[in-house]
Amino acid sequence: MPDTEGKTVSLTVPAEAEFARSVRMLAANLAVVCGLSIDDVEDVRMAAEEGFVFSSSTDQDEVQVLFTIDEAKIQIQFSLGESAEVGDFEDGDFDYAKLILDSVTDEAVVDEEQGVLTVVKTMGGAA
Template sequence: ALTVPAAPAYARVVRMCAASLAAVADLGLDDVEDVRMAAEEGFVYACATGQDFVVCNFALVDGEITMDFSLGDDLDAADSDQSLELVEVLLDAICEDFGITEDDRTLSLVLSTGGAHDER
């Protein structure tokens, strides 16, 4: 887990951490770029939810990378600051699955490796 201040200025740290994980796992350049973009979008959205810190969890298992971002208590603020609809457009293009957990506490992203999302 990576815990960073909930400020968009830290998006680069999250983006680089996720991209480094993908590169070390020998993913292709396109997959590394998808992971980087998804991590940044997920983090920036999480920053807008009224929390002081964002906890980011990354996992690489069985051809998938999952990224979970903790959300604060104010999802309504996130919807007005950065429309989830705009985030959904980008995430839909690069993720196999994404959404907010039923308890509204986590934004969860799943990316397939090896370009599998291109075949949808």
């Protein structure tokens, strides 16, 4: 397996629904690179799409996506626009996105101060 310790990949895409597939496919490819199982790769694919959809709805023209990978984990950070608040994510405005992210990742957190949504998937985590 290639050395993937602490590698990062960044992507900037328009905050438009038709670009969700690009984010999803890159996330899946990177999950394969870091050695996740087929089931985990599918979870990453779903998490990437839901994270992108959530971040696209937060009043921004472009979404910055930062992937950080190592041999058994992928972390994806999505930029959030100024309208994003933790309450939106945790208190019901995005129930479906939160439900999906909580079920397919080990961590899904909105950081208002940093303006990012971070999702993490580790090998064999979040069944």
